Amino acid sequence: MAFIITLVAGAGFMLLQIHAGSYRYLELGIFRYRNTWIGILIFLLVMLVNTPSQMFIGSFAKLGSAAGNLEAQALMKYAIYGCLLGVILSLILILRRMRFRTLFALGFMLMAVSNAYMYFLYQTDSDLPSMRWPMLLNYMGWIMPYAVVCAHGMKNLPAKFLPTWLFLIVTVRNVMAPAIGVSVYSNWLQERTQFHKELLASEINHSNNVAVNTYNTTQRIGAFSGNGTFDSEKLASIQLSARVQKQATIVAFKDMTGTTVWLCLGCMLICLLLPYRKKEFM
Numbered sequence: 001m002a003f004i005i006t007l008v009a010g011a012g013f014m015l016l017q018i019h020a021g022s023y024r025y026l027e028l029g030i031f032r033y034r035n036t037w038i039g040i041l042i043f044l045l046v047m048l049v050n051t052p053s054q055m056f057i058g059s060f061a062k063l064g065s066a067a068g069n070l071e072a073q074a075l076m077k078y079a080i081y082g083c084l085l086g087v088i089l090s091l092i093l094i095l096r097r098m099r100f101r102t103l104f105a106l107g108f109m110l111m112a113v114s115n116a117y118m119y120f121l122y123q124t125d126s127d128l129p130s131m132r133w134p135m136l137l138n139y140m141g142w143i144m145p146y147a148v149v150c151a152h153g154m155k156n157l158p159a160k161f162l163p164t165w166l167f168l169i170v171t172v173r174n175v176m177a178p179a180i181g182v183s184v185y186s187n188w189l190q191e192r193t194q195f196h197k198e199l200l201a202s203e204i205n206h207s208n209n210v211a212v213n214t215y216n217t218t219q220r221i222g223a224f225s226g227n228g229t230f231d232s233e234k235l236a237s238i239q240l241s242a243r244v245q246k247q248a249t250i251v252a253f254k255d256m257t258g259t260t261v262w263l264c265l266g267c268m269l270i271c272l273l274l275p276y277r278k279k280e281f282m
Contacts, residue, residue, distance in 0.1 A: 030161040030168070038274050039153030039165075040172055042104055045267045046145045047177030049111055051185045052260050053138045056253050057118065061128055063246060078132045082139030086110075090144050100152050103144055104271035110141025112264035115257050122254035124247060145271075156277070185256070192252035193245075200244050200251075 030036050061075060086107070093103050114137035121130055150169055157165060 026167060027161050027164045030157070030164045033157060033161075034275065034277070035153050035155055035157065036165065036168070038276065039149050040168060041274075042145055042152075042271065043149050043169060043172050044177050044180075045270070046107065046111075046142060046149075047173065048181045048184075049108070049260060049264050049267060050138070050142045051181035052115065052257060053111075053118075053135070053142075055182075055185055055189070056257065057131055057135060060122065060250065060253055061131060063249060075128070075131055075135050078135040079139040082136040083143045085136070086140040086143035087147055089140070090147055094148070099276075100148065101272055101274065101276055103148055105268045107141045107144030107146075108264050108268040108271060110137050110144070112141075112261050112268065114138035114141065115261045115264060119254060119257045119261065122250050122257065124250060188256060189252055192255050193248050196251045196255070197244060197248035200248055204240070204244070 057075065058073070090103060093106075114134045117134040117137065118131070121134070150165075153165055153169070154162065
């Protein structure tokens with residue numbers, strides 16, 4: 001439904017744009033410039049590969065440890081620290097006349113390192129302090145292309161195109177990238193979780209000592225609490241199902257994060273191979 005609304009709204013806007021005459025809403029001539037396409041592509045990629053960190057780390061902090069909402073949200077202060085360090089590093093590299101491609105690639109490399117770090121942290125029991133470094137590194141890498149790509153797109157761009165360029169960047173930042181990233185990763189997470197849940201459930205039988213002990217322990221606790229046989233068995237089944245769901249979700253996080261590492265490395269390679277102008281310094 002949202003896709004249909006987008007198509008209708010987009011078609012309506014194009015009709016208004018065509019019949020606007022000399023009072024155009026947007027200067028479509030901006031798409032003749034190479035920097036425009038490169039800037040939009042990099043901005044879209046950096047927002048997409050940042051989606052797992054936004055979705056997974058906070059959820060895993062509550063799922064894999066004893067942390068509550070307050071402790072999990074406290075991790076976000078390391079995102080702020082990472083952004084500050086990323087901006088400082090970007091300024092230093094710009095002052096040293098570092099090429100845009102190198103700066104963009106370095107940002108994606110830091111995001112790849114962050115996801116690789118989190119890949120090994122995804123397990124049933126984890127501690128909250130160990131997640132600080134991945135959060136800091138991820139946002140440090142994220143802010144570097146995020147902060148510089150706008151300036152790269154404006155380079156050699158005529159002044160009349162600047163409002164259109166800012167509109168495009170805001171559209172990608174607030175509309176396109178979040179919608180694509182969240183929808184793709186949400187559906188992907190649901191599919192991976194269901195897959196691993198079915199895989200884990202198929203291994204639960206009388207020969208699985210961990211599952212049998214968990215079931216029997218929960219059943220005895222229910223009986224000691226005054227519940228009947230039926231209620232105790234129901235409680236044990238619910239407890240065992242919850243453990244399977246938790247484990248399946250953590251394995252799905254790990255599975256998708258491993259793929260995201262390769263996506264970040266692929267984005268880094270794209271940044272190095274894009275056809276920039278010869279004078280691509282700030």
